[in-house]
Amino acid sequence: MTSPQDSLVTPPALPEAAEPAPVANLELKARLLMLFMLLLVCGSVLFVMYARGAFERTQKLVLIADDSEGVVIGMDLTFSGFPIGRVRRIELAEDGKARILVDVAAKDAHWLRTSSVFTLVRGIVGSTNIRAYTGLLGDPVLPDGAERTVLQGDASAEIPKVVSAAKDLIDNLNRLTGSSGAVGTTLANLQTLTGRLNGPGGALTVLLGGEPEAKKLLATLDRTNALLGRLDGLVVKADTQVFGEKGVMPETRAAVVQLNAMLGEARTSLKKVDAILIDAQAVSSNAKEATDDLGALRGEVEASLRKVEGLVNEINRKWPFARDTEIKLP
Secondary structure, eight states: OOOHHHHHHSOOOOOGGGSHHHHHHHHHHHHHHHHHHHHHHHHHHHHHHHHTTTTSOEEEEEEEESOOTTOOTTOEEEETTEEEEEEEEEEEOTTSOEEEEEEEEGGGGGGOBTTOEEEEEEOSSSOEEEEEEOSOTTSOBOOTTEEEEEEEEEGGGGHHHHHHHHHHHHHHHHHHHSTTSHHHHHHHHHHHHHHHHTSSSTHHHHHHSSHHHHHHHHHHHHHHHHHHHHHHHHHHHHHHHHHSTTSHHHHHHHHHHHHHHHHHHHHHHHHHHHHHHHHHHHHHHHHHHHHHHHHHHHHHHHHHHHHHHHHHHHHHHHOTTOSOOOOOOO
C-alpha cells in the first residue's frame, strides 16, 4: 500500500507504443546529414584536386640545386609570371645536392625548351620562387624527365656585403666631414673667403690675394681714369685742329678744289696736244709718201747713170786713144 506522498512524486507512466517514432526520425535525419557532409567533403576534395591539376596529364622535370632551402612541396614553377608546374617531391641525391621533382602540365610543356634556364631566387621579404626563362622558342621541346641545374640567387646573402659597404661609406663620410677632413677644410676656407668678400677690398682682395694688391689695383685704375680724361682733352683739341673752321681738313679741301681746277686746265692742254699730235701724224704720213717718191726717183737716176756709164765704156772701147776718159757728172 502506497502513501499519498509517493503518489505525488512518482510521475505517471507513458504508453510504450508512442516512443519509437520520434527516435527513428532523429536517426534518419542524422544519417542524411552525415551523408550530405560526406558528399560535401568529397566534392570539396575533388574540386581542390581538379583545381590543383591532379587530373591533368603532366610530364616530369628534375631540377638540381645546391640546397633546397625555402622550397616546399606544392610550390609553383612559373614562366612569365604564370604557373606551369608544381613541386611534387624533394629528395637528396648521392652527391649531396637537392633534387627537386616538378610536375609540368602537358598543355604548358611547350614553353620549356632545351635552352631554357631555371632560377631559384630567395627574396629578403617573401617566399622562394622557381622561375623558368626561355629565350629561343624555336629550340626543341624539353623532353620528359629532363634534368636541369638551377641558378640560385639569395638576396639575403648580399645583406652582409651591403652592411659592410654602408659602414665603409659612413666612415668615409665621417673622415670627410671631420675638422681635418676635406669637407671641413673646404668649409673653413669658404668661411675665410666669405670674410674677405665682406671686407673693405671685397672681391678684389680675394682675386688678388691681399688688401695691398687691391689698393695698388685701385690706384692704377685711378691713374688710368685720369689718363683717359687727358686723352679726351687731346681728342677734342685734335678734332678742333683737324675738323675745325681753320683746321687741316678745310684747307685740304680747298687745296683739293684748286688741284681739280689745275687738272681741268691740264686736261684742256692735253686735248690741244692731242690735236697737235694728230697734225704731226698727218705731216709724218706725208713725209713718208715723199720719202717713197724720192726712193723711186733715186732708182731712176741710178738707172740713168748705169746707162751713161755703159755708154762711156762703149765709147772707150770704140775710141781707145783718148787720154782723159773720166766723165764728170754735174
